[in-house]
Amino acid sequence: MVEFLIGLGLPGWVAWSIAALVAAVLLLNVIAGGALVFIWAERKIAARIQDRLGPTRTGGRFGWLQSLADGIKLLAKEDLMPEGADGLLFRLAPYVSFCASFCAFIALPFAFDVVGQRLNVGVFFVVAVLGLEVFGVILAGYASASKWSLFGAMREAAQVVSYEVPLGMCVVVPVMLAGTMDLVTIGEKQAGWMSSWFLFHDPFTFIIFWVYVTCAVASVNRAPFDLAEAESELVAGFHTEYSGLRWSFFFMAEYGSMFLVSGLAAVLFLGGWNGPVPVARLLGFSDGTGESAAYVVRLLGLANLMGKATLGVLFMMWIRWTLPRLRIDQVMTTCLKYCTPIAAVMFAGAMFWQLFLPGGLFPGWGRPAGEIREGWLEGPGGLPAAASPAEDRSSTVTGGEPFERTGLATRSPR
Amino acid sequence: MMGLVLAPAMVASLATCLATVPLFAVNPFTEPVGVVHYLFVGAVLFTAGIACMTLKRNALGILMGIELVLNGANINFVAFASPYLRAEGAPTLGLDGQVVALFVILLAAAEAAVALAITLNFYNNHATVDVDRADDLKG
């Protein structure tokens, strides 16, 4: 895209800012549009599980305009702030939450090289930024000047800090298998048939995937771990005092991070943008066959990843409306007594599997021939090779501008 | 008396402002940043941390001052380690600077955990976090 704009005769900095804006707007649309769809889906699923119909009238037969109507209602609502609240923090909290959720999307790839900013430490960045969302909740809880909110915030703080430990351990396993923290490379390593997904790499990865699911549900505060907003005990927890647009920002942040952890699960364990069957490759498309073919492949990958992430979100909804809420001590027990040790053992197991039986449980028939490796392995004498993929990546543009890696830059065919 | 104390500080601040003039003589939006830009930020953070440590009476405020000081130091390490802030081919700390900064972050986490535990214990025993009240050992 940047090359295209520069080719039009635009100076580099305009091209870069347009590319960055397009990426930002696209991501914002993914979050906002996703929240609309998911809220509708949540209402329908909850209704079906509870043997009801859910919204049926707004916007036709299935009530699919219900969340839009909700949004208009929220916009029109009076904006209340309790007396004795800390005004600045109270107003700031929803935006902190939303920004953290949004920023984490920057490094999440949606298809091969369709990523806001390809980071060498992508996994790490996503998990780290996701952990910042807790600040919005804590601030909201403190600034509301309400006991319920403060309780919710304290629970959230304790829970999120605890669950980051097993979550980190789960995330490290695919990183270890792929040999890099770059999410694009991790996804690309699982190309081929379904058997080359990291989920089916060995028994340990299969188990640790479910640990990841548990920790991810806990870290985005969904039931059965939604202690921060336990409505049967704490009215509405940290957002008791919120109304209108600010409340909806919390909601968007929640659905955004749900989609994010599902997308991360898809990239790390479920093959990313590679479908169960390599349709594109069987049909003869590949990155090398030309520009339009590459776009088709990427669109397919986009659909794949979106589908997987949506499935993950629906799974979370299913869990929410099926399981009862845990108590706070049970939440902590789940984390410290079960998730952490299981994750540690599985991590060690995956490590030994990789050491003694490299290559996975199923023979990866359909794995791409040339593996993507980090440059340092191939260089002579332990020194990095001269033309490592990392440098190859950055040399697609020679505009002399500092941010040569920004944007949804199309990659030159390898 | 106060004027006597303040006068050198004023002179020093003035000198500082003069020293930063070269930083703004060029257009800051077009000039690539260098090490000294990072050092400036590091110095501000370090000073803010020291001021925080001396000024605050809340034990947690003092802890925050320590975090700021450590971060100011970290910024300097990263700045000296980065080859992109130096002129072409100038020697840098390289990876060593980053590794040291990494260790600083880790040890800061450990330090914060212990300091917080001590503060909470102090709070439970004395029902305050005001460090001026921690004078039980005074003879």
Place this chain on the structure above:
Amino acid sequence: MTGMLDMDFIDFMDFSTLTHVVPPLATTLAALPALPIAGINWHSVLFLLFAGLACGFAIGVVAADNVVRMALYLVFSLGATAGLFFLAGAEFLGAMQLMIYVGGTLVLLVFGVMLTAQAPLVSIKPSSSDRTLTAVAGASLLSLLLTAAFSVDAWRGPGVGVVPAPSATPLGMALVGVRVDEPPAGTPVGGRVGYMLPFEIVSVHLLVVLVGAAYLARAKRRRTPRPIDALASAMPVEPVSTAATVAPTGRSAGGARSALVGGGR
């Protein structure tokens, strides 16, 4: 400057909507190198943004009296510092800062703030003489540091500015004791070491801290802390008679201490 930015923004909108006018407009724009905006360097702009945030919120930490506000400003300041790390090409360090510092340490700190945030303790105001003294000391320190920073010519020049893709791999390899990174120019080849031993020491240190913090936090529930309790829990199991003789003295000592503390309040 602001006006120029605004005008430019309008041009910018035109670019994205009307494709056929782009080339002439672009050539016009490219022919204006005299305008400071034409050669804008996004790296520098982002640096200024993050640096401003980091410095401003750091000063905010000092200036604020409310401890919760202080914690919030500290979060923003350290988050902006992570941005500075990213800009300097230290991606792993930036993510580490976000994860461990901002996401771990500061959450812990905020947790502590909320546990102790009773109304009289939220803002403990320092006296005005303390403020003056701090301002003097701070100004002197800042001037000293800045003079030192600006006194070296080699540090003052602009940098290369272009940031190629960094990799976390050399850092990880250095931590397990193998150096695979390019040696910086002018370094003797044999002089570089791995960081295996420090890495291990830090990990053991973290383990000790974990246990120690858990121990300190565990003993906090008693209203009147008795030294004997800590002693008894640390001691191995002993015959009943010894414990019985020790316990009464311990209790009396504890009682005396609690009276002392109560008087102190």
